[in-house]
Amino acid sequence: MATTITVIPGDGIGPEVTDATLSVLEEAGADLEYDQQLGGVAAVEAVKDPLPEQTLDSIRHTGVALKGPLTTPLGSGFRSINVAIRKEFELFANIRPVVTLVPGQRYEDINLVLIRENTEGLYVGVEHYIGMEGDPRAAAESVMIITRFGAERIVRYAFEYARDNGRKKVTLAHKANILKFTQGLFLEVGESVARDYEGEVEFEARIIDATAMQLVKDPYSLDVLVMENMFGDILSDLMAGLVGGLGVAPAANIGKDVAMFEAVHGSAPDIAGQGLANPSALILAAAMMLDHVGQREVATRVRKGLRETLSDPRTRTPDLGGPATTSEFVDALLENVR
Numbered sequence: 415m416a417t418t419i420t421v422i423p424g425d426g427i428g429p430e431v432t433d434a435t436l437s438v439l440e441e442a443g444a445d446l447e448y449d450q451q452l453g454g455v456a457a458v459e460a461v462k463d464p465l466p467e468q469t470l471d472s473i474r475h476t477g478v479a480l481k482g483p484l485t486t487p488l489g490s491g492f493r494s495i496n497v498a499i500r501k502e503f504e505l506f507a508n509i510r511p512v513v514t515l516v517p518g519q520r521y522e523d524i525n526l527v528l529i530r531e532n533t534e535g536l537y538v539g540v541e542h543y544i545g546m547e548g549d550p551r552a553a554a555e556s557v558m559i560i561t562r563f564g565a566e567r568i569v570r571y572a573f574e575y576a577r578d579n580g581r582k583k584v585t586l587a588h589k590a591n592i593l594k595f596t597q598g599l600f601l602e603v604g605e606s607v608a609r610d611y612e613g614e615v616e617f618e619a620r621i622i623d624a625t626a627m628q629l630v631k632d633p634y635s636l637d638v639l640v641m642e643n644m645f646g647d648i649l650s651d652l653m654a655g656l657v658g659g660l661g662v663a664p665a666a667n668i669g670k671d672v673a674m675f676e677a678v679h680g681s682a683p684d685i686a687g688q689g690l691a692n693p694s695a696l697i698l699a700a701a702m703m704l705d706h707v708g709q710r711e712v713a714t715r716v717r718k719g720l721r722e723t724l725s726d727p728r729t730r731t732p733d734l735g736g737p738a739t740t741s742e743f744v745d746a747l748l749e750n751v752r
C-alpha cells in the first residue's frame with residue numbers, strides 16, 4: 415500500500431522546487447500518495463492563517479511531511495513558522511548530511527553528517543531587554559537552556575545514527591571551556607552516553623571554534639558531528655559551503671512520532687518564479703524521506719540520478735555555475751532516474 419505523506423509547497427521558490435521534486439519521485443517509482451497542505455504566506459493568502467490547523471492535522475495523521483520553505487509573515491504572532499512546526503511535533507533532531515555531488519568544489523568526496531539539537535539552546539526564545547537611565551533597550555539578555563534530557567536524547571540519537579549507518583566516529587562540538595554550566599552539561603552528558611557505545615562507535619569532544627577550523631582544514635578527519643542548536647545552525651551552513659552551497663543541502667527533522675523533510679535554504683524571493691531555482695536540496699530531502707518510509711531502492715535511484723545530472727556542467731543550475739533552468743535540469747534528471 416502506498417505511503418501517504420503531507421506536502422507543503424511553501425513560499426518563494428517553494429512551489430517550483432516542490433513540483434520538480436514530485437515529478438522526480440514519480441519517475442523514480444516512489445510509492446507515495448500526497449496530502450497537499452498550506453503554510454506560510456501562501457496559507458495567509460488562502461485562509462488568513464500562516465499555520466492552519468488543517469495542515470497540522472494532516473502531519474499528525476501521516477507522520478511524514480515534505481516541506482518547502484515557509485516565509486513567516488510579519489505580525490503573524492510567530493517568530494518563525496518553521497520553528498513553530500518543529501516545536502509542535504517536538505522534532506528534536508535535525509539531520510544534515512553533507513555529501514559531494516558536484517565535482518570541482520573546494521573538496522572532493524566529502525561525506526559528513528551534522529546532527530543538530532533542534533529544541534533547546536539559545537533558540538528557546540527566552541530573551542528580553544533591560545532598561546537603564548531612560549533607554550528601554552540599554553541591554554538585552556537571551557537565555558541558553560540545556561537540559562540533561564535534551565542533551566542525552568540528541569547525543570544518543572547521533573550514536574544510534576552512526577551505528578545504523580555504518581559510521582565510525584561521533585564528534586561532539588561544544589564550548590564548555592567558557593560556558594561551563596550549559597555547554598559543560600552538554601559535554602558531561604555526551605561523555606556518559608558515549609560510554610554505552612565504546613568499542614562500536616569512536617567518540618571525540620572538540621571545542622566548537624576548533625571544529626570550525628578543522629572542517630575547513632581537513633574535513634576528512636570528521637564523520638558524524640553532534641552539537642546544540644545554534645552551533646548546529648552556523649556549522650551546517652559552513653558545511654553546505656564545502657559541497658556547493660545551499661542548493662544541495664537537505665535536512666530531516668526527526669521526532670518520536672513525526673518526521674519532516676526540507677531543504678536547508680529559505681524561500682529565496684530574489685529568484686522566485688524565474689526558473690533559476692536549484693531543486694536538488696529538496697530532492698535530496700525527499701530521498702531521506704524515502705529511506706525513512708522504507709523505500710530505500712527508490713532513494714538510491716534518486717541520489718544516483720542526481721549525482722549523474724550534477725556531474726555534467728551543462729545541466730547544472732546557475733547557483734552551481736551552470737546554464738540550466740530549473741526545468742532543463744529536471745528534464746535531464748528525469749532521464750537519469752528511470
Ligand code: ATP
Pocket residue numbers: 427483484485660661678679680681682683684685690691692693694695733
Ligand atoms: P528566507 O527569508 O526564506 O530564509 P532568504 O532569501 O533570506 O530566504 P535563502 O532563501 O536561504 O535566504 O537563500 C539565500 C540566497 O541563496 C537566495 O537569495 C538565493 O539567491 C540563493 N538560493 C537559496 N536557495 C537556492 C536554490 N535552491 N537555488 C538557487 N539559489 C538559491
